[in-house]
Amino acid sequence: MLVLVSPDTVVRWHRAGFQLYWRRLSRPRKRVGRPPVKQQIRELIFKIVADNPTWRAPRIHGELKMLGFKVSERTVSRWMRHAPRHPDSAQRWMTFLRNHPEAIAAMDFFSVPTITFGVLYVFFVIGHDRRRILHFNVTRHATSEWIVQQLREAFPYELAAKFLILDHDGKYGAEVPAVIRSMVIKPVRTMVRCPWQNGVAERWVGSCRRELLDHVIVLNESHLKRPIASYLSYYHQDRTHYGLAKQTPEQRTPCT
Incomplete structure (x- = not known):
């Protein structure tokens, strides 16, 4: 049986196949490594960055440690990069x-x-x-x-x-x-x-x-x-x- 389709349909099928192919290859395996950072800690990091723009990761990590939060300095540094920026910088x-x-x-x-x-x-x-x-x-x-x-x-x-x-x-x-x-x-x-x-x-x-x-x-x-x-x-x-x-x-x- 001959089926006629439009070029746009062929392109759409190809894009769907491409997404399915790479989704299967990228399927997550068993989670390894450290547990995810809690939202409370992330929000606290963002607040400290906003209130103290001159502070760097070691000082913020020390402050979190004194507050009883267990998080590595490297994690603090990583989440600092995602902190919302002040509108003046934009x-x-x-x-x-x-x-x-x-x-x-x-x-x-x-x-x-x-x-x-x-x-x-x-x-x-x-x-x-x-x-x-x-x-x-x-x-x-x-x-x-x-x-x-x-x-x-x-x-x-x-x-x-x-x-x-x-x-x-x-x-x-x-x-x-x-x-x-x-x-x-x-x-x-x-x-x-x-x-x-x-x-x-x-x-x-x-x-x-x-x-x-x-x-x-x-x-x-x-x-x-x-x-x-x-x-x-x-x-x-x-x-x-x-x-x-x-x-x-x-x-x-x-x-x-």
């Missing part, structure tokens, strides 16, 4: 982005599933001033050496930005920030689990997924590069942007 970050758009670029990764349920990683660098993608590439294995080469291709000496926003991805290691500094660019790290601080890059990822990748099933690296390159041509020349006052990155001439 305001300072937004001021930094508004005052230096022509000098800021951002880099990031996003993953794309393949037809065989593998994962490809797309690396890109985007300029804040005109929202242009300065460079992109695709790989199955993103190492720090590979990332360094991509940065050298993204920033010819005369075109280098002054600031480069990046997150705390483990793929960067210590080598990538060191190379960025050697290029006379200041690496600016976002806070842990704060994707809004790299909002320009995150918005491009969302646009690329909604307008392109959600409608195709990728075979391999070369197959993924072709549609992204084609999409970038449209993105730069024809697609209008709210953040650019309804203009395009390459300043499309309106019809008269």
Whole structure:
């Protein structure tokens, strides 16, 4: 029996199969290690951080110990990174982005599933001033050496930005920030689990997924590069942007 289905249905089936495949591989085994931190302790850590912004993990750990809570200093340090930030810090970050758009670029990764349920990683660098993608590439294995080469291709000496926003991805290691500094660019790290601080890059990822990748099933690296390159041509020349006052990155001439 022949069954006719739409391309969107095939893509939806593939995404569902991809999720099921990796969910089974990632199925939790028997819990090992230390017990989870109680909510009371987490909230107390957050309160101490908010009331005493200059305190570090050793002092907070000592205070908790004196209060009768049994928790390690390493656990305190880990949960301090998740503490809600003061609104003034968000305001300072937004001021930094508004005052230096022509000098800021951002880099990031996003993953794309393949037809065989593998994962490809797309690396890109985007300029804040005109929202242009300065460079992109695709790989199955993103190492720090590979990332360094991509940065050298993204920033010819005369075109280098002054600031480069990046997150705390483990793929960067210590080598990538060191190379960025050697290029006379200041690496600016976002806070842990704060994707809004790299909002320009995150918005491009969302646009690329909604307008392109959600409608195709990728075979391999070369197959993924072709549609992204084609999409970038449209993105730069024809697609209008709210953040650019309804203009395009390459300043499309309106019809008269």
